Amino acid sequence: MPRPIITLTTDFGDADGFVGTMKGVILTIARRASVDVDLVDLAHAIAPGDVRQAALVLAAAVPYFPPAAIHLVVVDPGVGTSRAAIAIAAEHGFLVGPDNGVLSLAAGPAGKRRVHRLESAQHRLDPPSDTFHGRDVFAPAAAHLACGMAIEALGPRHPAPIELALPRPAVGADRVTGEVIYVDRFGNLTTNVDRALLARFFAGAVSVTIAGTRIDSVSRAYGVTPAAPLVAVVNSWGWLEVACPGGSAAARLGAGRGTEVILERPGPRPIPH
Secondary structure: OOOOEEEEEEOOOOOOOHHHHHHHHHHHHHHHOOOOOEEEEEEOOOOOOOHHHHHHHHHHHHHHOOOOOEEEEEOOOOOOOOOOEEEEEEOOEEEEEEOOOOOHHHOOOHHHOEEEEOOOHHHOOOOOOOOOHHHHHHHHHHHHHHOOOOHHHHOOEOOOOOOOOOOOOEEOOOEEEEEEEEEOOOOOEEEEEEHHHHHHHOOOOOEEEEOOEEEOOEEOOOOOOOOOOOEEEEOOOOEEEEEOOOOOHHHHHOOOOOOEEEEEOOOOOOOOO
């Protein structure tokens, strides 16, 4: 049998030992069951409480793992409140975390997933802390799933998990207006215009305008036009992105999440007066 995989995505960083403690819980449970687990650190520098950032990172990564992998996410500003703790059996594996939308983008179509609340007292640490469900609720659930436990044993069905709604581009007759939804550590600006929309409305050339700056075409890669201060590309997630080769587009443009992006079929530039 292949070794089970558990990925971890958190906003804990690496200074306080929270991630290591969660790994300790997982390994303790797994070794009691004589199961060897592979632990993969997906991301721990998510901005504190940034559910959308974590959801996008998770959704981009999950399809590249084996289909039985377990993805544990703790970006949980509502810890200790009435928000549910859930596990999802999804098309691309299992997802474990808070019911705040952070799992929804990776979970796939609603008809192809089963969602259960993590309510079994036998499968959490006792007593669970009100401030660290990553250690006491989510890590034990992920470990038990890795050991072969059925998701139904963790708790009852949860029929209406929270869905994260990304902003949708506005599509007009001759332009698409979108916005930046993610900024990576390089300062690249990911927009909510995906590859399919780009191809459907702009089969030929397209210009991209952001923060008052116009880019006349979409490039194949960052370095195709090395002299250009800014480029537009379709990134590895399948979204239109604005980048500054060798620098930060976010810093150069003063742009960030929510900045408007306009796509148009290119025409002549206006003559300055």
